[in-house]
Amino acid sequence: MGIQIEESVAKISRRELIWVLALFTSALGIRLLALWMYPDFPLSTNATYAYLSGAQLLLEGKGFSDPSFSVLTPPFYAVIIAACSLISENAQLAVKVFQVIIDSATVVLIYLIVREVFSLAIAQFSSVVWAVYPFAIYTTLYIGPEAHFTFFLCSFVLLFIQAVKFNSYLCYCASGIVLGLATLTRGTTQFLPIPLGFLLIFLAKNQNEIRKAGLIFLLSFVVTLLPWTLRNYIVLQEFIPVATSGGMVFLYGSSSDFYTIESRERTLPEYLDNLSKTGFLTPKPGGGPKEKANFLFEAGLQNYRNKLLRSPGDMPFFLTAKFFRMWYSTESGNSHGLILGVNLIFYLFAIWGIYVIYARPSMFIWLPLLLIAYFIIVHWLALPLFRYMVPIMPYVIAIAGLGIEDIGKRLKWLPLITYKNR
Structure with a gap:
């Protein structure tokens, strides 16, 4: 049994093309208006230390050969900023305008993805929501990679669906490259090919074909990351595939005292100082970024060990609180009620939607579900x-x-569903 997309949904009609263009234009107008209203958001530490400074090194001609180029975050967003700086003297504004365009295009990608996975009606609903979704709009207004990362991730999902649907080696190759670009924008997805491999095996009808397809996808992904990984090894003499921020965010997520910037500045130095007093190994003076990242990761693990030794019964409550916190929390500690208030309706209906999927699964729904599960696990373990x-x-x-x-449908509020069971 499965969800079969109607033939009328499988082809883009002239009327639907007009809808897509109107959708893109509307999203673009809303985001440009927001940028006009809020042109100057404060810069984060990552924006100053990693993205803008990295872009400046590229513009000065020092490029990636300079050891001071930050590996705390992946490099591609700094490359985008440098490229925008060549177009406009006001680099930050140019980046934000580009983000506005990118996120408006993401609205169209969401429409195309959901149209493939569910139905035309749900695709229209999802894309319209994203066009006006305040937290999508917000990502276009500050210097940060989220808008680009979301665009690359959506591009990957669409390409991967087409690859599986048509058994297209070209689409497998393209999806691997795009996922590599997403990973070079934000390192969250660097381990995603592992569960994707199991998904391919699960979906495969021909094991020989799927082995070739999986190999093409994996090689495309690895080759996209390889220049940056080699650069780190040559310049820094360290094996850093993507970035070193993982240790830091793992430590931040190991205690509720480290969740917000304010509480972290107050409690983290004391925690690290206490660790050093107990004989915990600290980074050597002049140690490389990987050594520092490993230290922070070990410090986070030690925090978990301490929790288990002091009060093992509290650990389930701590992890449960972390799980719920990832759906509304901010590093500033502000706007929690606003975020939860806007999203609560989606969370509640999504729970019912998962029940519907369980009752009537489809082939392509497994990829979005895998992404959701992957992000939950990664950020549940790290900083929520x-x-x-x-x-x-x-x-x-x-x-x-x-x-x-x-x-x-059950309450007879809506017309007949736009998909049918096989």
Whole structure:
């Protein structure tokens, strides 16, 4: 049994093309208006230390050969900033305008993805929501990689679906490259090919074909990352595939005292100082970025060990609180109520939508579900911030749309469903 997309949904008609263009134009107008209203958001530490300074090194001609080029974050967003700086003297504004365009294009990608996975009606619902979704709009207004990362992630999902649907080696290759670019924008997805391999095996009808397809996908992904990895080894003499921020965010997520910037500045130095007093190995003076990242990761692990030794019964409550926190929290500690208030309706209907999927699964729904599960696990283990979950919110919204549609049918609020069981 499965969800079969109607033939009328499988082809883009002239009327639908007009809808897509109107959708892009509307999203673009809304985001440009927001940028006009809020042109100057404060710069984060990452924006100053990694992105803008990296872009400046590239513009000065020092490029990636300079050891001071930050490996705390992946490099591609700094490359984008440098490219925008060549177009306009006001580099930050140029980057934000580019982000506005990119995120407007993401609205169209969401429409095309959901149209393939669910139905035309749910695709229209999801894309319209994303066009006006305040937290998508917000990602275009500050110097940060989230808008680009979401665009690359959506591009990957669409290409991967087409690859599986048509058994296209070209699409497998393109999806691997695009996922590599996403990973070079934000390192969250560097381990995603592992569960994707299992998904391919699960979906495969021909094991020989899927081995070739999986190899093409994996090689394309690795080759995209390889220049940056080689650069790090040559320049820094360290094996850093993508970035070193993982240790830092793992430590931040090991205690509720480290969740917000304010509480972290107050409590983290004391915690690290206490660790050094107990004989915990600290980085050597002049140690490389990987050594520092490993130290922070070990410090986070030690924090978990301490929790288990002091009060093992509290650990389930701590992990449960972390799970819920990732759906609304910020590093500033502000706007929690606003984020939860806007998203709660989607979360509730998405729970029902998952039930509908369980009752009537389809082939392509497994990829969005895998992405959601992957992001939950990664950020549950690390720092639970809603900002990190924004790139998977299009799929949460789509599943919520499925839940709304199903409830509407049951209560006779909506016309007949736009998909049918095989």
